Every structure is written in structure tokens, then in C-alpha cells.
Amino acid sequence: MTADVKAILVAEDDPRDAELTLEALSEYNLRNEVVLAEDGAEALDYLYRRGKFSERREGNPAVVLLDIKMPKVDGLQVLKTIKEDPELRTVPVVMLTSSREERDLVESYRLGVNAYVVKPVQFMQFVESVKQLGAFWAVLNEPPADSRKL
Amino acid sequence: MSVINRIRIGFAIPLLIAVLIGAISYRTASQIPEASSWVEHTQQSLASVQQLTLDISDLVTLQRASFASGRRADDQWQHLSARIDGQFKVVQHLIADNPNQQKRVAELESKVAQWNSIAKRVMDLERSQGVMAAAEVLKGDEVKAIGERVRTLLQEINEEENRLLRERHERAKRSAQIAMQVIGFGTLAAILLGALAVLWISKKITSPIKDLVQAAERIGDGALDCRVSVTTNDELAVLGRAFNAMLSRVQGAHEALQDQTRILESVLNSMADGVAVADQEGHFLLFNPMAKRILKKDATDRGLTDWSAHFGILLPDAATPYPPDQLPLARALRGESVDGAELFLRNDEVPEGAWLRVTARPLIGGNGVLRGGVAVFNDVTERKQTEQRIEKLNQDLLQRATELEIANRELEAFSYSVSHDLRAPLRHIDGYTELLLKSAGPTLGENGMRYAKTIAQSAKNLGMLIDDLLVFSRMGRAEMRATILSLDDLTQDVLREFEPDLKDRAVTWKIGELPTVHGDPQMLRLVLVNLLSNALKYTRTREQAEIEVGSSLNGAHQAVLFVKDNGVGFDMQYADKLFGVFQRLHSSKEFEGTGIGLANVRRIINRHGGKTWAEGAVGQGATFYFSLPEWKEAA
Numbered sequence: 001m002t003a004d005v006k007a008i009l010v011a012e013d014d015p016r017d018a019e020l021t022l023e024a025l026s027e028y029n030l031r032n033e034v035v036l037a038e039d040g041a042e043a044l045d046y047l048y049r050r051g052k053f054s055e056r057r058e059g060n061p062a063v064v065l066l067d068i069k070m071p072k073v074d075g076l077q078v079l080k081t082i083k084e085d086p087e088l089r090t091v092p093v094v095m096l097t098s099s100r101e102e103r104d105l106v107e108s109y110r111l112g113v114n115a116y117v118v119k120p121v122q123f124m125q126f127v128e129s130v131k132q133l134g135a136f137w138a139v140l141n142e143p144p145a146d147s148r149k150l
Numbered sequence: 151m152s153v154i155n156r157i158r159i160g161f162a163i164p165l166l167i168a169v170l171i172g173a174i175s176y177r178t179a180s181q182i183p184e185a186s187s188w189v190e191h192t193q194q195s196l197a198s199v200q201q202l203t204l205d206i207s208d209l210v211t212l213q214r215a216s217f218a219s220g221r222r223a224d225d226q227w228q229h230l231s232a233r234i235d236g237q238f239k240v241v242q243h244l245i246a247d248n249p250n251q252q253k254r255v256a257e258l259e260s261k262v263a264q265w266n267s268i269a270k271r272v273m274d275l276e277r278s279q280g281v282m283a284a285a286e287v288l289k290g291d292e293v294k295a296i297g298e299r300v301r302t303l304l305q306e307i308n309e310e311e312n313r314l315l316r317e318r319h320e321r322a323k324r325s326a327q328i329a330m331q332v333i334g335f336g337t338l339a340a341i342l343l344g345a346l347a348v349l350w351i352s353k354k355i356t357s358p359i360k361d362l363v364q365a366a367e368r369i370g371d372g373a374l375d376c377r378v379s380v381t382t383n384d385e386l387a388v389l390g391r392a393f394n395a396m397l398s399r400v401q402g403a404h405e406a407l408q409d410q411t412r413i414l415e416s417v418l419n420s421m422a423d424g425v426a427v428a429d430q431e432g433h434f435l436l437f438n439p440m441a442k443r444i445l446k447k448d449a450t451d452r453g454l455t456d457w458s459a460h461f462g463i464l465l466p467d468a469a470t471p472y473p474p475d476q477l478p479l480a481r482a483l484r485g486e487s488v489d490g491a492e493l494f495l496r497n498d499e500v501p502e503g504a505w506l507r508v509t510a511r512p513l514i515g516g517n518g519v520l521r522g523g524v525a526v527f528n529d530v531t532e533r534k535q536t537e538q539r540i541e542k543l544n545q546d547l548l549q550r551a552t553e554l555e556i557a558n559r560e561l562e563a564f565s566y567s568v569s570h571d572l573r574a575p576l577r578h579i580d581g582y583t584e585l586l587l588k589s590a591g592p593t594l595g596e597n598g599m600r601y602a603k604t605i606a607q608s609a610k611n612l613g614m615l616i617d618d619l620l621v622f623s624r625m626g627r628a629e630m631r632a633t634i635l636s637l638d639d640l641t642q643d644v645l646r647e648f649e650p651d652l653k654d655r656a657v658t659w660k661i662g663e664l665p666t667v668h669g670d671p672q673m674l675r676l677v678l679v680n681l682l683s684n685a686l687k688y689t690r691t692r693e694q695a696e697i698e699v700g701s702s703l704n705g706a707h708q709a710v711l712f713v714k715d716n717g718v719g720f721d722m723q724y725a726d727k728l729f730g731v732f733q734r735l736h737s738s739k740e741f742e743g744t745g746i747g748l749a750n751v752r753r754i755i756n757r758h759g760g761k762t763w764a765e766g767a768v769g770q771g772a773t774f775y776f777s778l779p780e781w782k783e784a785a
Contacts, residue, residue: 014574016574016578016581016582017574017577017578020577020578020581020582020585023581023585068570069570097570098570098571098573098574098577099566099570101565101566101570102624102628119573119577120577120613121573121576121577121580121609121610121612121613121614122577122580122606122610122613123577123580123581123582123583123584123585123606124584126577126581
């Protein structure tokens, strides 16, 4: 059955944030595999099954959680790539970021982001947000039929 | 009297007189043939009388001859008697007009008859009694008397006819003379009157015409105020009056033109711009006083090619003499229009030089022919200098703006970093504290738990402070997106947001009618959120909180809003501190907060062109006011 459950891709360069995010996701007891990419480039490698992810099993993730500020390739660039690729376009992308700057928010929506969440300082709130996101995109939200083929 | 009537009368009078003279002449002349016929008649009468005399003499001669010869000649006698009778009838007829002559002829006829009867008797006596008896009779007195009487009568009749002839001849001659005289005098009179009429007409007609001609000549010489005197009441008077009316109009137009010219002249003289007009040959027709003052030179007569040298006109490089054929006025003379040409002037009167700005236009005559050109110019040296100063100031300003923009970008980058990087460690502090509490909570002990919670709380407080500061910074920098906005709707919206937090509170809301304003919805929303959350915060100690939101109009275009509460209030002596950054009148222990909310309110309202102020007293609530330009839809 695990093979049918899609992965959740988390792109986060800060290991502490990554740990907290994974912790938060684990709170919800999701069945999905959570994959961590340490920067934008790794996130793209996962999506295109390149580099260290060349051996991963086929299929797009259920949802991609992206930090904006990352080394090499930033979150907005990853978002742009996903939304410009016809095969990836239907994958839900959530910006999960510290930035409250409006220009980031505006740019994200312009590029077609599915949700934009500012990481609250308070961990419990953060856990709440991540749990809800995970539940919504990974479990409750059925992606369109064509994206399931892959 | 009209001219045509005058001419008619002038010719009618001599004509009438000529007709009269003709009539008289005709009548006089017609008497001449009558007088002549009378002369002829008298001549006939005389001839017939003389014939009668001859016949009677023949008869007497015949009788005497026959008597002397004794031979009877009765046939001849009878023949002669018959002739005499006939002749008598002729004479009687001819002298029928003269009774005296008739009497005489009648007597003569009777005497001739007596004579004949005597002669018959004598013949008979001779036959019967012989010659002697007959001679006796003949010698008798009776015969003598008859003979005598016949002779006398014939003589009288002849004389009378001769006298008549003379008289009538004389009369005929006189008639002819009178006719001649009448015709002569009449002709003379007609000629005289005709001449007089011509003189009169010419005087009456030509003298007003001469007046007109003289007036026209004087007007031609420029005397527009002279008028033709109108004394008659005829066509020439009409002409004269029309002429005068025309003159008045011409004079009026001329005076208006002169006025216009004077106005233009005084305009030109008082103009702050120099005006120069030149004809096609390059001669100046007009050079107003300001032109002289600007150029410090009078017009030149030496023609276009000398203009640049004469006035000292240079190209904008302030060194090269201006090519004379490229001068704005020279170009205008070729039919071109020149706008705002700049040239430099330097001559011995203007050694330091001056900048001139010139506009030139061709002058086109009424028939579309190029007549010359006009140049209007002014000294723009000061303006030029000012422009240069402004240019420099602008460059400085641009430099500063660029610097400011760089600073702003740095600030933005800074706040972006703050937003992103400063919050991350706080999140970690809080997150790991939570994880610590979760995994090691029971082993920490009471104090350990409190320390961990304090760490989490401090991180949370610092997070809020950073967030508020970022908002405050953004409110100062962010671009305003102003729209028409109903504060009624906005307030309701904000209140709905507060609802979940008010479950445990007893709040009486009093919301008045709020105006429609022109502003940034995001920013004004923040203002309302801050003011209302403050009001809620500082009435927390009240059992029954009362919060009022209302508005009033301040003057024509300003709306004033207020948020009034019955909370803890504040001391008015610190009223100014309320709106400062990090300024707090209460401790965090009493009322939590970062001290940025009201600073944000002031910053936003200031950016909208409004004002903020507050009233209050300790323990008696507070009222916060802000004003905004009200927006009213065009009716």
C-alpha cells in the first residue's frame, strides 16, 4: 500500500527548520514518505529523478513545501520550474517561509503557488500550520487524474 | 427745385417767347398779302375807270364825227354803248367798297345816259329839221353842262382811285416794314433769353458741382474734416449730403485707425519685449524702445548683411559671429517662422554679453505677398542663469535621490533579512524549547519548566516586536494604493475579525455613521485594527467595556474619526508620547504590547495627509482621533 501513497517533498536549507518541519509533519502520523531536499537544486533533482534521487521510484510528490531563501536555486526558481513544466504543473506547491515581504508573496502567486504560509515564531502554531497543510494536500486533496499517471 | 425742373424751366421760357414772337411775326406777315391785294384791287379799279373814260371819249368822238360827216354810224354807236354799259358794270363791281365812288359812278352813268338820249334826239332833229336845228341843240347849255359834268366826274373818280392807290400802296409798304421789325426784334429777344437761361442753369448746376470737386480735391490732400455746403434742395443736395455722410464715415474710420495705431504704438513702446520690423530690402521699419534697450544699439540702415556686426550678435558658443542670413529676422524675410531661437549678444555697450531669445515671423501683405518680417526678442540672461542653477540643483537632487534610493534599497534588503533571518533563530528557540518540554518535561522539575516557558515566551515577544517593526518600516516605505473606501465597511470587517477573541468579554459597541474616504485599504485597516485592539486591550479591566466609533466633519473636506473607550485612560501630559515608537505608558506586565501600534497609526495617517491626536484622563477612558481628506462623489 505504501507504494500508492505519494511522497511529501520538503525543500529547506536550515537543518533546524527542517527538523522542526519534519517533527511537525510527524505529529499528524501521515503515511506519506517525507523527502527532505537541502536546497533548490536538490529539490529539482528529486522532481526530475537526477543526482542522488536518480534511483527513486517513479511518481510526483503529493505536495512540495518550499522555503524561499535557499542556496544555489531559491524557492521561487523551483516554483517557476515546476509551474512551467507541463508534467509537474499539477503538483501542489506550498511556500513555507519566514518572509513576510509582500514582494515574495506577490511573486509566488504570480508564478502560480497553491498556498503561501509564513512560518510563525511559535512552534506550536507552526506545527498546527504544517499539520493542516499536510492533511490537506497529502490526504484530503486528490490531485487531477493526469498527474497520477506518472 | 430739382435740376431737371430747373433745366426744363430754363428752356421752356425762351421757347415760349420764341413761339410768341413767331405768332406775332406770322400775324404781321400775314397782313402783307392783304395790303398788296388792296393795292392790286385799286389798280384794277383805276384801269377800269380809265377804260371807261376812254370808251366815253370814243363815244363822244364817234358822235361828233358822225354828226360832222352827216353819216349815221348807228352800229358802231350801239356797239360802243353796249361796251360802255358793260364797263360800267365792271367799274361798279370794283368800287363796291367805296360809297362815294359808287355815287359818282352812278351819276356818271346817268349823265352818259342823258348824253345818249340827247345825242339820239340830235340825230332825230337832223333828220327831221336839218343840221342847223340839231346844231342849235348841240350848242345849247344843256349839252355843255352834261359834258362839263361828265368830265368833272371822270376826273374826280380818277383822282379818287389814284388817291386810294397811293394810300393803299403806302399801307402795304408799312405792313411789310412792321413785319420785318417784329421778326428782327423777336429773334433778338429769343437769342437773349436763351443765353440768359443757359447762364442761369449753368450757374445753378455747375457751382454745386464745382463745390464737390473742390471738396474732393481738399479731401485728396488729407483734409478729412471739410464738408460740402448744401444750400439747395435738389439732386445735387442729395449728392452733397451723401458725399458728406461718406466723408463722416471715412473720417470715423480714419480716426478709429489712428486710435488703433496710437494704441499699437503705445503697446509697442511699453512692451517688455524688443520688437523689430524690417522690409524685404532689410530696412528697419520699426524698432521699439525696448529693442534699443535690449540691444543697446539703434537700428542700422546698412542692410541685412551688416546686422550681426552692427548689433554684435554671436552664435550660442558666444564666439562665432552669427551668419547674417541665418538670423531669425533674416529667415522671416524669406518667409520662414522661427520660434525661440537663442543667440548671444555682445557689443561695446554690453561687454559682458547677454542671451537673447528670438521669435520671428514673416509679414504677409493683404495679397499674400511677402512684405517683410518681424522679430520679437527678450533678454533671457537671467532666466538662462536661473535655468543653469536649476539644472545644477536638479542634478544635485537627482544625485541625492539616487543616494536615497540606494539607501532605501539597502534598508529594504535589511528589513528583508530581518524578516527572514532574524525570525528563524527565534522560531528555533521556541521550537526546540517546545520539543524539550515535550521530551524532557517531567524530568525538568517546576523551576526547569518555568525557565523553559520563559524562554519560549521571550522568543515569542521578540518575534512580535520584530513583526511590528517590520510593519512599521513597511508602512513608511510601501507604495500607497489609494482607492475610494467606505470606512463603515472597513470597520465592520475589522470587528468581525475580533469576534472570536471577545467571547469572554462584555463590550458595548456604538458605531456611528462613517464617511467614505480616499485611501489605502490595507493601511487604513491597520489603523482601525490598532485603535480598536487598543480600546479592547485597555478596557479589559472594565466589567462592561464601552467602545464608540464615530465621525464628524471638520470643515468642508476633512473627516475626523474617533475611537472612544471607557478604559484605563492616560495622563494628558504624556499625550504626545503616545504616538512615538516604543513609547509606552503602561508596563508590559499590566498591558502587553510593543509600543509600535500608535506610531504606525500616526505614520499611516500622516501619509494620507491627515492628523492624529488623543484625549484622555487616568481612569476615565481615552479618545483617539484621526482626520482624513473626505472623498465625495461628484453629484
